[in-house]
């Protein structure tokens with residue numbers, strides 16, 4: 365076979381392979397492993413939502429929808445955003461239904477960036493933002509957030525990373541992988557900086573329903589921020605609908621229509637089955653969703669207490685379904701810790717540096733797992749630490 | 756009271772949940788949870804703890820029937836006395852007072868159909884207040900107390916994902 369790699373573009377070659385992928389290959393070879401390494405709910409989609417999809421198929425809904433998505437769904441999304449974050453969007457031209465938040469982020473970056481424009485990416489964070497910026501010929505700039513700040517983005521740190529080329533700021537709270545959130549008081553000082561430097565914000569709020577203390581606040585709800593913020597959200601986490609691939613972006617109509625232009629030529633539209641299911645989720649899914657969130661909250665308390673008992677330092681995560689403890693007591697690097705924990709104790713967690721270089725020294729543990737599995741995992745990690753704590 | 760309700764709803768979802776786990780979830784001392792449980796058990800708010808078992812998997816045969824029972828109500832006590840009387844038979848698993856065309860729904864368990872036929876003819880129909888009975892045998896169980904039979908609850912997620 366001939367070597368075709370020379371045909372791969374420079375920009376794609378410049379993107380490093382995903383740290384998660386590497387670890388995945390290791391985990392699947394380990395039998396009987398308990399995995400706290402997943403990034404999705406442990407529920408299947410509530411039955412009434414699945415059932416609504418069957419019904420739509422029976423009725424013959426198997427066609428394309430308008431590029432922006434079913435108007436009915438966009439109306440439900442607009443109503444939801446008004447309830448949730450108090451911001452109004454016109455279903456006609458300010459809501460775009462996408463293939464998950466993943467596509468929405470990609471569209472926004474492609475639409476906003478000129479080659480060389482800088483994207484401020486608070487890290488540690490979800491793995492797609494920096495590669496997405498690179499693929500859109502932009503330049504990702506890591507903005508560190510810290511354990512001692514509970515991974516809130518601090519205004520002075522943000523400001524120190526801004527240059528004349530800075531154009532986009534990504535905010536992703538509640539946060540994957542840390543579980544950190546930003547309250548209204550935390551966001552307020554960022555608003556002035558964003559305006560002063562004329563930044564556009566991509567606000568990935570996919571975990572907004574998984575906020576365990578207080579209310580989720582969106583940066584878009586601050587005066588003057590609506591038009592410079594693209595709010596992204598979806599169904600994957602709150603409604604346990606990862607496989608349906610439905611997300612959306614809301615924002616100023618000029619930005620949304622530009623995104624729709626790219627979406628129209630690359631995707632055409634999100635699948636109608638998922639859109640039908642998403643309508644059902646927004647109309648009737650609240651009860652089940654609230655139950656799932658209450659269950660995550662129970663498990664959050666168990667994992668946090670468990671980690672502290674075995675001597676892993678951890679701030680209290682207030683959102684998403686992740687815990688991000690420090691493993692510095694072990695004296696191991698994140699990757700060594702995860703590999704050895706897997707081979708010695710058959711517990712899979714994800715090295716923190718897979719989410720940005722300043723995730724080094726931490727691990728991401730997902731508590732969307734059964735309580736017995738979480739408790740066993742903690743016990744095994746306790747055994748591991750007893751062996752690996754330098755005397 | 757609120758705390759008691761929370762303890763109960765956790766146990767209702769998983770009766771095997773340990774006191775330590777309950778205490779962690781509700782952010783209480785273990786002693787406090789133990790006290791609450793003792794009290795709830797003494798007051799018979801918690802009547803007991805059962806396992807939900809799929810006996811078919813072990814090839815253990817058994818027969819369950821649901822019997823619709825029509826009663827003649829009694830002065831002062833209505834249906835209560837008869838219902839309590841029926842409840843005392845060990846083969847009777849559940850007794851509910853129903854709205855509609857009959858009065859009691861009685862669930863009976865036995866090893867064979869004969870056991871149940873014997874119970875109905877000798878014990879149940881012979882009670883003075885029992886006017887009539889209609890016996891329905893259970894052919895297959897699909898779901899019981901929140902658990903779906905024959906649904907292997909396996910985790911189909913990728914073991915590691917972003």
Ligand SMILES: Cc1ncc(COP(=O)(O)O)c(C=O)c1O
Pocket residue numbers: 403463464465466467490536539540568570597598599600606609610611917
């Ligand atoms: C922060 C964050 N954003 C976006 C996504 C992707 O979401 P979607 O399934 O809607 O594409 C994930 C999934 O893990 C995530 O953690």
